[in-house]
Amino acid sequence: VPGRPRxxxxxxxxxxxxxxxxxxALSNRFGDFYGGMLHPLTALEHALPIVALGLLAGQEGARAxxxxxxxxxxxxxxxxxLASVLPPMPWIRPFNHLSFVVLxxxxxxxxxxxxxxxxxxxxxxxxxxxxxxxxxxSPGSPSYLYALGVAALGAVAxxxxxxxxxxLSATADWPRTAVRIAGSWIAAIGIMMIGLASRPGPS
Amino acid sequence: MSTRxxxxxxxxxxxxxxxxxxxAATVLAPGAALAHTGEGVVGGFLSGFIHPILGxxxxxxxxxxxxxxxxxxxxxxxxxxxxxxxxxxxxxxAGVLGVPLPGVEAGIALSALALGAMVAxxxxxxxxxxxxxVGAFAIFHGHxxxxxxxxxxxxxxxxxxxxxxTGLLHLSGIALGLLARWPVGLxxxxxxxxxxxxxxxFFLIGA
Numbered sequence: 389v390p391g392r393p394r395x396x397x398x399x400x401x402x403x404x405x406x407x408x409x410x411x412x413a414l415s416n417r418f419g420d421f422y423g424g425m426l427h428p429l430t431a432l433e434h435a436l437p438i439v440a441l442g443l444l445a446g447q448e449g450a451r452a453x454x455x456x457x458x459x460x461x462x463x464x465x466x467x468x469x470l471a472s473v474l475p476p477m478p479w480i481r482p483f484n485h486l487s488f489v490v491l492x493x494x495x496x497x498x499x500x501x502x503x504x505x506x507x508x509x510x511x512x513x514x515x516x517x518x519x520x521x522x523x524x525x526s527p528g529s530p531s532y533l534y535a536l537g538v539a540a541l542g543a544v545a546x547x548x549x550x551x552x553x554x555x556l557s558a559t560a561d562w563p564r565t566a567v568r569i570a571g572s573w574i575a576a577i578g579i580m581m582i583g584l585a586s587r588p589g590p591s
Numbered sequence: 592m593s594t595r596x597x598x599x600x601x602x603x604x605x606x607x608x609x610x611x612x613x614x615a616a617t618v619l620a621p622g623a624a625l626a627h628t629g630e631g632v633v634g635g636f637l638s639g640f641i642h643p644i645l646g647x648x649x650x651x652x653x654x655x656x657x658x659x660x661x662x663x664x665x666x667x668x669x670x671x672x673x674x675x676x677x678x679x680x681x682x683x684x685a686g687v688l689g690v691p692l693p694g695v696e697a698g699i700a701l702s703a704l705a706l707g708a709m710v711a712x713x714x715x716x717x718x719x720x721x722x723x724x725v726g727a728f729a730i731f732h733g734h735x736x737x738x739x740x741x742x743x744x745x746x747x748x749x750x751x752x753x754x755x756x757t758g759l760l761h762l763s764g765i766a767l768g769l770l771a772r773w774p775v776g777l778x779x780x781x782x783x784x785x786x787x788x789x790x791x792x793f794f795l796i797g798a
Contacts, residue, residue: 565668569672576676581746584687
């Protein structure tokens with residue numbers, strides 16, 4: 389609470405400073421930030437891994453969740469930023485479906501894994517899912533704003549899901565069971581999506 | 592009690608914040624970045640969600656899984672609903688890849704008959720026997736859903752839809768099965784299992 393006034397003063401200064409030219413953020417190309425922020429929510433294949441990782445963070449405890457909250461958005465930022473630079477990598481999509489299987493099985497097993505492994509997985513999947521999100525950035529506009537948006541949403545969604553899981557698990561036993569069952573279903577979806585991608589002929 | 596209620600309210604506030612955030616993002620987002628229109632997602636989800644519910648043989652078998660799990664108590668109450676999707680996925684995989692599985696309809700009807708009979712006769716096998724039995728039947732259920740998946744508007748949304756529907760059917764079975772804690776409830780649960788077995792027999796004759 390003592391920090392409040394210190395934050396308040398620059399905020400007021402910022403409000404006073406903003407002139408008419410800044411009234412419409414969208415016309416300043418700041419819309420790419422919101423584009424990036426919205427994009428993971430527009431498709432289940434982007435939203436599901438964030439939910440799965442958030443549940444996993446909640447299952448592993450508050451300390452692990454805090455580290456993941458640092459690593460995952462940063463990896464999303466790097467992955468989404470690199471998408472416009474790197475050559476096309478078609479194997480990323482099936483790899484991301486594999487991430488459903490890995491995260492789902494870890495949730496179903498409710499295994500207390502080493503913190504390094506959890507953060508490593510979060511960073512790896514953050515990179516690949518960030519890349520997949522970054523492919524949708526509008527060409528020709530600054531991709532860092534879009535990538536920042538993706539990372540911001542990843543951070544907020546991860547924090548909300550893991551905090552909800554942690555808070556509910558502290559009050560009763562059934563949320564832990566529900567998380568394991570949800571993980572099992574997430575793995576099942578991933579297995580079938582891999583099958584769909586490896587189907588012969590046009591899909 | 593009051594602290595628990597308050598904690599739940601805090602949880603809902605968090606979700607309300609999320610909804611507000613999504614709403615704000617939706618309003619502020621430029622049209623250019625919308626690669627996914629969402630129409631296929633809604634259609635895929637609904638067709639996936641409805642598929643397990645429209646098949647009555649499937650519905651009673653899924654309720655029987657939850658019913659039997661709750662009837663057997665810990666740890667079957669959570670182990671069976673965890674085992675089911677994992678094994679079902681491999682049946683779904685075969686369905687997606689177009690690998691034929693003979694007697695899918697008979698297998699689903701048989702699963703309702705067998706699982707319903709387990710509850711009705713109050714059979715309490717070792718946990719691994721129950722898991723293998725439920726898993727074996729899961730392959731038939733997965734195959735039936737997986738065959739439909741590639742034709743869906745959005746295969747992933749279809750998958751999520753049928754997963755949510757099947758999970759909810761398990762949950763309703765578990766909720767009904769928890770009645771077995773009381774003597775009257777136990778009788779009701781066993782009668783329910785008997786009804787499921789009868790329905791399974793009916794579908795088996797029809798298949």
